[in-house]
Amino acid sequence: SMTLSLVAVFIPMLFMGGLLGRLFHEFAVTIAIAILVSGFVSLSLTPMLCSRFVRLPDHDHRPNRFYRACESVLNFFLGFYAWSLKKVLKYHLLTLLSSGLILVMTFYLAGAVTKGFIPTQDTGQIMANTRAAQDISFDDMLAKQQALVEIIRKNPNIKAVNSTVGAAGPNASTNSGRMNIRLKPLEEREVSPSSSPFNFSLFGQTGRLSNPFTKHPISSDEIIQELRPKLGRIAGIKVAMQSPAAIPIGGQQTNASLQFSLQSLDSQLLAKYVPILEDKMKTLPGLQDVNSTLELNNPRLQVNIDHNKASSLGITATQIESTLSAAYGSGQVSLIYTPTDQFQVILEVLPQYQRDVNALSSLYIASKTGQQVPLNAIATFSQDVGSLTVSHLGQIPVATISYNLAPGVSLGQASSTIVALAKETLPASITTDFQGSAKAFKDSFSSLGLLLVLSIAIIYLILGILYEDFIHPLTILSGLPSAGFGALLTLLIFNVELNVYSFIGIILLVGIVKKNGIMMVDFAIEAQRKEGKSAYDAIYQACLVRFRPIMMTTMAALMGTLPIALGMGAGSEARRPLGIAVVGGLVFSQILTLYLTPVVFIYMESWRKSLIRFNFNIPRLKKNLS
Template identity: 45%
Template structure:
């Protein structure tokens, strides 16, 4: 049966069918969303709890630990990390990718309910949680500031108007803030004044708390009318609170303004954010799980003109960190790369066929395959991203292969005198099995990718499916439309050629064929030498794979740099802000930087700041993101008292815990003191490793702590309780929120503290008085002794154990595999205690998992092809002949990567897997025709393979050159996102170059060797019978 004959005899139906594919593809293209990388949803739940005034140790033991115990037993938990700090606890639970984030959220709620009995009874409110996805980068940041209005008014506008409007946009998830200055009334007490009047801080706090309320009053229900009752029970501004009567002394009122400074200020004055020299409120906009980043940002930008128009005249809005700018630039550049690949492939086909009509026939396969694939991508919910477009670009080079093979075989029959119709029917029948073999075996290469687990598997599944669909469509087009077009548009003039160019090109090809024929005869004569070359190639491939440095995911230039600053542990908030201003001033002077925005949050510690850098668009800057980082390092190093850790922001974020630098190495120990002892030792040891740099850790040196040692006997005699001491200290130094008042817009707080000049040092505590049971004021110093000590401000857990995360960046010219090996060696040399364990986290952990799977993945791809070819040829031997083409491609790919100083990343691995599918096509074309010659014409194996090689030399050259030039723009591209695609192109180009030279000679020899082996085995079995 001739499958193609049905379509050859019905050209109108065939053409209309293909037009339908084109139409569906065009519709799908207009609907596909744009993204940086495929959407990968990592089910993650963030839990937050607060207990104001509690130390980090108290939060870790009484709040974090009970929650962790309940969360750890949930099904599918893969990671459980937490941070306990002054008054707050933050826990991140990451689930297996097979879990739905919605069902995971229900489990988390159940776990929180189960742990509630073990939590402190004085928690202000139950722990809250929200869904998160660490793989999603921040969508954008919107900075709002005013040079005229108080920042509290700006904050009011942002919180009450701007943020809710942004949150309502479809696709927007969490909206949070930096530098928030929520309006509040601050009451700054003079402790000497209240002591002189016989008042305590608790007396003042109680008076303020009792002065304002907002309770229901009821209704008067008359005979004819109902009247709602109200009262002026709220105090809503600083002037109102200043006039409050706190007490009476000598029949005269003591008003709050007599003993305190009462000002309109902010709830938390120890945090702030800045951009361009302006203090601002930063709004971070995150994407909701399951929505496309580009579409969401477009919706937000569509709202911005209206929101900007509604701003008060003196208020300004700045859009920062828009990731979609580089995503669009990368996609546009990749689309240009795709178009360039199409042009190069067309030129290759024309150079070999030397006729416009003959060239257009296989070239038609390209738009049909691409648009048909795009239609299926739309159905499957994929996006136009770096991975899917990379798949479409790389398949351009070999979607024309099947059509070229079909066309070349039909042209050969026309040259032999058959009519175009008869030639199309006969040629398609002869070549159909070859095309099916090439197509199915090439698609089989991607089967192992579909079964890869984890994040990497999710990421490359889209690549495998996209490329596989394109190849299947090209195979169908080659068996249907290609012979149909050949029957209608080819003639003998096309087959025989005409013109000087055709004749000159034919002479060049004939000379090339003659050179190859002579070399092939020598290879067949010196078979042992040729087999030795094939063996050395195989051994060289294995050795090069072992030797080549290996990486995870190529580092991208997304035009965004993240920075973490660190100063001494005891630095004040004011001093830290001054350091940040100096540092930002240095960074802003770089000519390739567009925006610098940064923030400091004083709780739990003022010594950590955050900084984000927006680079100018690609066309407006001269340096890459890594050049800018390299340029900034020595400049900021000259600034004393502060350190800056920089890393380029990436599309692919793995791990729930953030770190100062890119790759994470976590130390865990049940013994906190042992952990705190060994973490600095390990940090120093990692700093001595030459293949890594920017080594940092999240173990903050313990901060100074002033402990009030209570004389309980004296306190008992005076009638003073420890709770009274705690309340007094909290009133004085804790920014205690003592009252709440309500407006139509929002809820506001009254914050109590002593004056700033009473908060400078330990002498401040000597100014505090408490009321004894006899009503007299007693100085705190009379029953409290002060001791200086230290305490951690944060305690991190990983897997319920106390943990310290060390992090590092790679030194220039070194791969992640080298860094991980060096860190492992250094850790083993130190002789850590048994209770201290060390594991890689985040990207480093994912890399290590993928590294162990790489040989298995390659072996699985080889096995899949072997099984498919064995079924197609009904032979155990012939698939081995075809697979013998692969070592030469491997050594070419690895050699090209090493020569150009690229590591063997996951993208390069995909290139090698693609090569497995591409290169074996040469073997299929040789073996297929050799077997046909043996079976149909009775030729000896030597003569059959010799004729097959010469007969298929032209299509082999055409298909290889098409695939090679199709990948060339990927290998040498330089636009946005090129660093991600380059390893793939280099691997394919290098592999095809070497394999093209070697396999034309080694494959025929291996065919004869295996054929002889098979015949001997067959004769041995026959004699045994």
Template identity: 40%
Template sequence: PDANTVDVVDKVKAMLPSFQDQMPAAAQIKLLNDRSTSIRQAVDDVQFTLLLTIALVVMVIFVFLRRVTATIIPAVAVPISLIATLGAMFLFGFSIDNISLMGLTLAVGLVVDDAIVMLENIFRHMEEDGLSAFDASLKGAREIGFTIISISISLVAVFIPVLLMGGVIGRIFNEFAVVVTVAILASMFVSLTLTPMLCSRLLSVTKADREAHSAGRHDIVTRAYDWLLSFCLRHTFLIFLVFIATAAASVWVIQVSPKGFFPQEDIGQISVTTMARQDISFDAMAKLQGQVASVFSKSPYVDHVAWSAGSGNNALNQGQLFVQLKGKDQRPNIEKVLSDLRRQLAGVPGIETYMQPVQNLRLGSRSSASAYQLVVQGLDTKQTDVWAQKLNDAMAADHTVFTDVTSDLQNNALQASLVIDRDKAAQLGIDTDTLRSALYGGFGTDQVSTIFGSADSYEVITELDPKIEWSPEHMLAIQMRTSSGTLVPLGAFARVDRTAGALTINQLGQLPAVTISYNLPQGVSLGDTVTRIDQLKEQIGMPTAISTSFAGTAKTFQDSLANQGLLIGGAILTIYIVLGMLYESFIHPLTILTGLPSAVLGAVVALRFAGMDLSVIAVIGILMLIGIVKKNGIMMVDVALELRRQGMSAKESIHRACLMRFRPIMMTTLAALMGTFPIALGTGASAELRQPLGIAVVGGLLASQALTLFVTPVIYVYFENFSGWLLSFSSRRSQPALHVVESGEQGSLFDGESEPKKVAAE
């Protein structure tokens, strides 16, 4: 179970030449299916994406700071954090795969955040206050240390619910959560220790730099933000309504958005199941299977095809094909390929073809003709079969929601029963062993002897001539010897009854069961099919004695759908608790979290514009957003609280805090954006799996950045005013009556002071 796919494939390939040497020259060994190819391509593409992400993040830092030394300082956090993360992966036994590399790529845009915040604060003191690099580093680190700890710990808190997840989804994303968590903690340690040290040694600010910074404080972007922020703080009720509308819209879009599971990957392989009529012979089935294989072989998109008919656990009327497509640069996307092949296969009469793309990430152990399974069960076999067929027909008729609908119900095949007249057989002296031996000798594999040669041995097996087209009636002509030594035909004491019977008998949990499988048309989500199946059950009037349940991938999706709300809610609650402990306040964490509605709204809207559903991967992206977007609020609130302690009003303190933190907020957001942008582009092998996460994060960052810079200050003012009113109200309610205790009275509280003290009356 702990084997590495790439390592196993390499070892098998190394053994093939030795096998080839032992085979005749006319026989050749060729690789039919190499899953390691798609894995290698995916890893290579993600590694390129990782390098591109690092380059983009460093570019963002350089654009804002405009000097090489200042750019190097936060960039150092990237390799150190990645090395620490790889070390943790080794200790945990994780391999380098799609999930872990996706976590590393996302971490690149996050690990520089702490270093950027630290560097920018130190740099600001050098530019504005004229401090030396050492003094500015010392002062800046003391000021911003708590902010960095708050940002990092609250971001790590997002992944606590993911780490506690059970089931298949939990096992997959535990690795992702550990990778990102270790990277963030490593970056926090670097930003609190190494970054201030490097700043004290490498940073320098000239008079020209200070003048440029002073001019930069009044550039067009800063002035525009200052004006818009002033407008928002003058019209707080209007902005509050915008916040309420955004929160309501975010809840609404999540409810109405189509829900999906994992995105469909295009690794260039197709699994095909064929099904013919239930009374077909093997020769006829093999002929039809060959025609289907010919259609695939003639397609310009197909590299090679392998097929079988009636083998393995399949019934005689079923077959399997494995189709290897050409590279992505030689064909269109997998949906276009499947559409063209379906149209061509429709011209092959007498056989139905069901195709599903092979996935690197396959959940559920059940195999079927199509990707998703629905199990129909009941106590009575006939009743179960009837209602399963009705539901199958209803689903097949709805082409807008379902495609490739079929079932494993095989109860209408021809069946021949040999009925023995025991009295006649007894009169002829033919017992059961004689009858069995005669039938087994004709249709079985009765080994009568062994011929030994000089080098090999050969088993001698008797059978009837396979060239004769046998029918049940021909069986009655088989001769067998009676007790008197004469030969009589089987028809002398037996007959053949033709009936309809089952090719396969299926049970689940010791109850009769029929599995209906289906695929999704393009643009339809798995959540839509779940809802539609419930509607179809009501339409056909399915009785309560018949139950349905999803199996395989569909069941895993249904389980994950039930946990999505708990996962998001648990992440928000965890962050609130962590921030509450850090700030020792119930209100300030709420202010910091006001950017979440806009982030969720932006993420879901971006997914819909991209034509994607709310998949499990997209939900993980939203969880990432919950941890990312609150850092803007943390940077604003931290400075505002410090200014409040200096005597500023709530409105004045948050206004100044926003302007002071405008540059680091823009830098960290753009760094996170650039870190996710290559993933959102969706290029390379298995990019379909990663792209929803990238699009969700990019859309959420853009929306939250546009609104948080204006909404959070307004909410801060409201909460500060509310806190002041609540404190004033509480003071008035609890203000005691006072009397003065003079010196010398019993209970005097002078304690040597020259003035009397006021003591609350009991």
């Protein structure tokens, strides 16, 4: 029953669609097959090994000191448990009310704990996007970005920097640039300013656990916060840095990692309200690097061709475009070969003329007769401003506001704040939605909640089939709220988000915690059937007999997940929430289920007897009525 019900936890994961389905599918298949193989080994190989290696106890041989010490400790706890269990069963109503309070607190903590999606991992890289004024020249942009590179290279934790500037590759415009920063290996970095990897938050107070033995290298996120004020001193250019996502999730190419898009058929509305919302988002304390893709102040030079004059001189618009392209396009027109090398021939005007608008009057276009005609003789020039880039989503104009999260701010908190701010700022004709990771986070938690409910429902059905009973599966599952309460409380204390990985830990708890109830209820049912014991005596004996295996299995699970919770090794940022959720849930549920399950069993047996009496009285009632 334990094997099949544990496999049942992962059945809903196999049928999930979307991003979460792709994330969970391999995980569910691997764990389910491992559990089935383990169950087969337990029923076949383990009995054979016991027949070969397990011997009858030799009462004449005195055990060693370690064995005697372990037995004395276990017997002490067993004696204390037997005494305390009698007290709990005596005040069974108070225990049942306490379990109801824990259930209510579990729902409260589910809403109070901060929520995230996929935690960032230290991959040894930092991505930085830069943006300057819309009218900046390429040379000025290059100089400012080079100043940023020099500051970054002075950091002792940086190994190399790769910098690109201009409208090429992922850069959408000439006033943008990118830097790929490569960090030194963890063992070569400086020690983190924090003395411990554990943050805690309790009763509104936050802090760190100080321990000189838990010093760890500085992380990529800490390096970003260290570089941010230094790079902010370079005037005229903004830098948005982020650790690359472990799992990239769609979205548009923007300066920051998270995106909030605004769409409207009226571009003028976007031009009016997007800057207003952007300015308000910049005032939010939990957001950093707020910027938008809407850039409407790009200086433009309009060349207005007088087609009548140009036609009379035998000059076409194509000739004018080719001349302007040759002057300012920096295109390759030829290749010079030498015996040992080759050289590209680039056609363009001198740099001093590229920055002078009046230099356009010095450009000449050859007419059909071979006469050189100055450009200002057949065209006029005017200057204005316009859009630097035009973005569409689903063929509808869109403006995207991108942002990063400040340290200690969860994605759930930021998303709720942004949605509320957009509702009070934007008109109804502008539709909004999150993109990329923020959108996946918004859509994921409803799926995760449904996944948890389906897992519990399938476990109940399988236990009902195995026990041929619909009452005692509820007894077995009565310990789940305590596991959820312990997991959520531990996440809250250590200031860890409830994200995809910690939610997987809670789903694993559903399968792990119910084994305590199965061991006690299964023994109690057999004692009732074969020995005719009352519900009280049967469950009391079951608790004492099963105390040792319950403690052994729980300690084995704790020791297996404790290294994950401590966050050791590369990539521990992603695994640590899972370990913390499992350890916290196991510790809390282990204490409560040892007392709560016996009380629920007695109440369920009383309910069963009431149902039996009711069923026996129905035929008699029908006979009297007839």
